[in-house]
Amino acid sequence: MTEIRQTGDQILSRKCRREYLSGTNSISLYIHIPFCLRKCRYCDFLSAPQPQADRERYVQALIREIRAQQECPAGTSADTVFFGGGTPSILSGEQIGSIMEAVRGTFDILPDAEISLEMNPGTADADRILAFKKAGINRLSIGVQSMHDEELRLLGRIHTVREAKEAFDAAREAGFDNINIDLMSALPGQSPESWEDSLRTAVEWKPEHISAYSLIIEPGTPFYDLYEAGKLAPLPDEETDRKMYHYTRSILARHGYARYEISNYALPGHQCRHNSGYWTGHPYLGLGAGAASYVNGTRFSNIADIKAYTDALGQPARTDVHALSQEDRMEEFMFLGLRMTAGVSAAVFEERFGRTLEEVYGNLLRRHMAQGLLEQTEEGFRLTEKGTDVSNYVMSDYLL
Numbered sequence: 001m002t003e004i005r006q007t008g009d010q011i012l013s014r015k016c017r018r019e020y021l022s023g024t025n026s027i028s029l030y031i032h033i034p035f036c037l038r039k040c041r042y043c044d045f046l047s048a049p050q051p052q053a054d055r056e057r058y059v060q061a062l063i064r065e066i067r068a069q070q071e072c073p074a075g076t077s078a079d080t081v082f083f084g085g086g087t088p089s090i091l092s093g094e095q096i097g098s099i100m101e102a103v104r105g106t107f108d109i110l111p112d113a114e115i116s117l118e119m120n121p122g123t124a125d126a127d128r129i130l131a132f133k134k135a136g137i138n139r140l141s142i143g144v145q146s147m148h149d150e151e152l153r154l155l156g157r158i159h160t161v162r163e164a165k166e167a168f169d170a171a172r173e174a175g176f177d178n179i180n181i182d183l184m185s186a187l188p189g190q191s192p193e194s195w196e197d198s199l200r201t202a203v204e205w206k207p208e209h210i211s212a213y214s215l216i217i218e219p220g221t222p223f224y225d226l227y228e229a230g231k232l233a234p235l236p237d238e239e240t241d242r243k244m245y246h247y248t249r250s251i252l253a254r255h256g257y258a259r260y261e262i263s264n265y266a267l268p269g270h271q272c273r274h275n276s277g278y279w280t281g282h283p284y285l286g287l288g289a290g291a292a293s294y295v296n297g298t299r300f301s302n303i304a305d306i307k308a309y310t311d312a313l314g315q316p317a318r319t320d321v322h323a324l325s326q327e328d329r330m331e332e333f334m335f336l337g338l339r340m341t342a343g344v345s346a347a348v349f350e351e352r353f354g355r356t357l358e359e360v361y362g363n364l365l366r367r368h369m370a371q372g373l374l375e376q377t378e379e380g381f382r383l384t385e386k387g388t389d390v391s392n393y394v395m396s397d398y399l400l
């Protein structure tokens with residue numbers, strides 16, 4: 001559990017919050033729902049199984065926190081809302097409806113706002129999905145992860161492939177025409193053929209968006225302990241992992257899914273606007289336990305202790321307040337922007353920082369181009385295929 005630090009100037013007063021929001025015309029909202037029916041064996045997200053009564057108390061605290069933002073200046077609008085977790089679909093349609101009512105009562109939600117909710121297929125039934133639609137959710141992100149039941153069991157997921165497909169079909173039936181499915185590669189013992197098979201089944205479902213991430217074994221998870229004890233089936237080696245990544249790109253491209261970020265693929269017009277905001281420096285306000293914010297150049301988080309958050313009844317102490325320096329912001333501009341296939345724009349860099357890309361990163365850009373890791377675009381620079389394969393290494397070079 002994240003250490004709670006509530007001392008001195010780390011706690012934001014209401015006045016500060018108002019100042020953070022002033023001058024910000026449009027923001028993204030992130031709403032954290034930290035509950036799951038059961039913890040997956042690889043998961044280190046802020047989530048835990050909790051009784052229904054505790055979930056309801058949390059929802060009430062969250063609604064209070066949302067309403068407490070009413071001090072934000074008139075005209076602050078929200079262009080995306082994202083319910084993440086945890087498992088937001090563990091909440092009832094009524095609970096999601098009440099949260100959305102508070103959001104609409106507090107923020108000016110743009111008419112074409114993207115309003116997403118993450119759904120675990122093990123918590124989805126047709127009535128609940130319909131209620132989410134009626135509450136205003138217009139995009140679902142379904143955690144399918146694998147098209148093989150034995151892999152789902154290994155991961156500790158609470159659903160089967162058949163249940164995932166039923167949830168997907170129920171979402172279509174309810175009228176959702178913007179659906180993402182999450183898939184996970186590089187699982188212990190997974191063969192490239194098994195991954196290829198998951199991808200082929202996924203495209204048959206025809207979601208509008210596919211997120212395909214490689215598993216990372218995080219400390220503090222059951223997978224980590226098993227891995228350390230040598231009891232986990234071998235992970236695919238680097239070469240196999242790269243092979244899986246290239247399968248992903250080619251299979252999805254053949255079916256019309258364009259890669260727009262290192263791990264994200266979409267049919268035309270269906271890139272995730274909320275997540276794209278993270279990669280392009282758009283401000284966001286996080287609500288709920290542990291939720292992170294980035295507003296007017298300052299980062300902060302809510303306390304990550306679910307009980308402490310709930311007991312604070314909408315007045316959560318914010319921690320880890322950090323005003324980013326110009327250098328911090330330039331670094332982020334580069335290593336987040338280079339995640340996108342569009343790359344970074346030289347004009348936007350100059351407009352934002354009053355210095356040219358050449359001035360700040362000229363030598364490095366030239367070196368990366370000479371190494372075949374970067375290429376020039378009309379707007380600026382982007383990773384080549386070779387650069388994408390070693391993206392972590394490339395991006396770390398942009399730290400000033």
Ligand code: SF4
Pocket residue numbers: 035036038039040043044045047085086087120143
């Ligand atoms: S459903 Fe998601 S948040 Fe919940 S335990 Fe599994 S991976 Fe973690």
